[in-house]
Amino acid sequence: MKKLNVMVVGAHPDDCEGGCGGTALKYVKAGSRVTFVSVTDGSAGHQTLGRQELAKIRKEEAQASANISGVTSIVLKHRDGELEPNLEARKEMVRLIRKVQPDIIITHRLNDYHPDHRSTSQIIEDSSYLVMVPAICPDTPALNHQPAIFFVYDPFRRPYPFSADVVVRIDDVMEEKLKMTGCHKSQYEAFLPWMAIKQGEIRTDYDVRNYPSDAITQWDRKVAEQYQDALKQRYGHESTTQYAEAYEMSEYGMEIPRADLDEYFPR
Numbered sequence: 001m002k003k004l005n006v007m008v009v010g011a012h013p014d015d016c017e018g019g020c021g022g023t024a025l026k027y028v029k030a031g032s033r034v035t036f037v038s039v040t041d042g043s044a045g046h047q048t049l050g051r052q053e054l055a056k057i058r059k060e061e062a063q064a065s066a067n068i069s070g071v072t073s074i075v076l077k078h079r080d081g082e083l084e085p086n087l088e089a090r091k092e093m094v095r096l097i098r099k100v101q102p103d104i105i106i107t108h109r110l111n112d113y114h115p116d117h118r119s120t121s122q123i124i125e126d127s128s129y130l131v132m133v134p135a136i137c138p139d140t141p142a143l144n145h146q147p148a149i150f151f152v153y154d155p156f157r158r159p160y161p162f163s164a165d166v167v168v169r170i171d172d173v174m175e176e177k178l179k180m181t182g183c184h185k186s187q188y189e190a191f192l193p194w195m196a197i198k199q200g201e202i203r204t205d206y207d208v209r210n211y212p213s214d215a216i217t218q219w220d221r222k223v224a225e226q227y228q229d230a231l232k233q234r235y236g237h238e239s240t241t242q243y244a245e246a247y248e249m250s251e252y253g254m255e256i257p258r259a260d261l262d263e264y265f266p267r
């Protein structure tokens, strides 16, 4: 695999780990550089803590996770739950992409339940061409290349379902991924199980101490089951995969020929 510069952009401080923590670990182990960006401060993600206190905690949690994986963690200051894909946010992202100079950007899709996820995706797609245009944000030198953009797996079906272009087996780094997600205690041990009980996804007598590993392993197992054929094609027909992360290439970034995708994602 090529040594790459990878920028993962999530709306909230735990989004990067949840969607592609395993792939990020594999990139770092293979000598690539990975930057995790949270566009919002995550300050709405708790049932009792106030915004100021929570923003500080969530930045620290993201850093603790980054210390395990070896990625660089950046948390921007937009208020959680209020992110808009406006001109100011676009210019901020154009400058940040130019500074990081990624070969690949990984982010949410445009169809997603959370407005911050949708806005993040829109901001990235709005920036994808402009990062090369010198007249836009002339205070930061324009890039000579356009990064490729990939979307992380989601289960939403309208207006069109996620279609995987590449799938990464993460069985060998699953334990480490759970350590990373486990750093986001305000989410996986408090807010997310509280919300899941509200939504009727787990029972009120569920032991929330199991929530982090249950939520992540179930999700990544579902991805592996859904893309078992693609995984067998990539890792050999005799192989089995328990946990996986999947990516769809955006039409707005640099297009990587299908035959070369293997070079851009760790095995």
Ligand SMILES: [Zn+2]
Binding pocket: 011, 012, 015, 114, 117
């Ligand atoms: Zn999120």
